[in-house]
Amino acid sequence: MSDRALSEFQQPFKPRxxxxxxxxxxxxxxxxxxxxxxxxxxxxxxxxxxxxxxDPGSEHEPGITIExxxxxxxxxxxxxxxxxxxxxHRQKQRLSGTRTAKHQRLPLGEKGLGRFAVHKLGDRITxxxxxxxxxxxxxxxxxxxxxxxxxxxxxxxxIQVRRPETFLDNRxxxxxxxxxxxxxxxxxxxxxxxxxxxxxxxxxxxxxxxEAELLVPGKENWIEDLPDIHEILDRAIWKFSFRxxxxxxx
Numbered sequence: 001m002s003d004r005a006l007s008e009f010q011q012p013f014k015p016r017x018x019x020x021x022x023x024x025x026x027x028x029x030x031x032x033x034x035x036x037x038x039x040x041x042x043x044x045x046x047x048x049x050x051x052x053x054x055d056p057g058s059e060h061e062p063g064i065t066i067e068x069x070x071x072x073x074x075x076x077x078x079x080x081x082x083x084x085x086x087x088x089h090r091q092k093q094r095l096s097g098t099r100t101a102k103h104q105r106l107p108l109g110e111k112g113l114g115r116f117a118v119h120k121l122g123d124r125i126t127x128x129x130x131x132x133x134x135x136x137x138x139x140x141x142x143x144x145x146x147x148x149x150x151x152x153x154x155x156x157x158x159i160q161v162r163r164p165e166t167f168l169d170n171r172x173x174x175x176x177x178x179x180x181x182x183x184x185x186x187x188x189x190x191x192x193x194x195x196x197x198x199x200x201x202x203x204x205x206x207x208x209x210x211e212a213e214l215l216v217p218g219k220e221n222w223i224e225d226l227p228d229i230h231e232i233l234d235r236a237i238w239k240f241s242f243r244x245x246x247x248x249x250x
Contacts, residue, residue: 017155018147020085024116031183032193034117038066038176039197039212041117044090045070045174046102048208052197053215054185062185064121064178071102072131072172075161078139083157085115103208108200119143123180130167137161187222190214194223201229 028034035052042050047070055063073082081089090107092098099106118125118141127139138160149155167173194214202209216222227235242249 015152017149017152019152020116021119021143021147023085024120027116028120031121031181031185032189032196034120035064035066035193036196037117039200040108042066042068042070042174042212043105043200043210044100044107045072046100046105047071047173047210049211049213051213051215052193053217054190054193055217056185056219061179062181064181065175067173067175069171069173072134072167072174073129073137074131074134075137075159077131078129078137078159082115103210105208118176118178120182122178122182124178126177126179127174128166129174130164130172132170132172135161136164136167187219190216190219190222191226194226198226198229198232203229203233 024034028037035054039050039052045068047068050066050068050070053063053065053067055065057063093107097106118127123143125139125141125143127141128136130136139157141157146155146157164171166175197212197214200210201212214223
């Protein structure tokens, strides 16, 4: 302690609960990009398919659902990764060149933005996830209630572990349902989302391929004229055939 100091003590940062919302609003520029982050999370989770449903609502409340058939999460993974915003486990995977176990993918995400994305989209979140040989986990978050707490460490999230109800038999994956949406979804934005999630779909019919499907119940005509990855390939002006061996190809 300095001779001039009257006292000295250490004080850690104590973030307000609403900080998560503020960070999400700054890091993710739009609702469309937030959905795209969740689609990338499905890819990183070794999913073969993710289905995004944008339900504009008419006689019921609008909502967004993202469901994949990936590896899912155990309760330990939820506690140590998903509920720790900014966790760097994906970044470490990318830097070390570590690929996913099932499909040998390099992760697309690296900044731990997935949990910010759900908060960007709406105020009520229901997450159901199941990993291999594990029970199902349920997380329900009322964002307005959470940020009404003064500090982040005073706003706990409840995780329920239950017998499978969504992912039955041997199915694994993650389903995120978002209600009380913060932004509307006009036709143009839905079409842009379709094009964006199509851009990371695999053009190959193979076990490790990745497919992203967008559904718009009651507004199917908004996207019915947009080509999927197979139509895009069929319209290609040029096609190339080559053979790869190791690091070289002819």
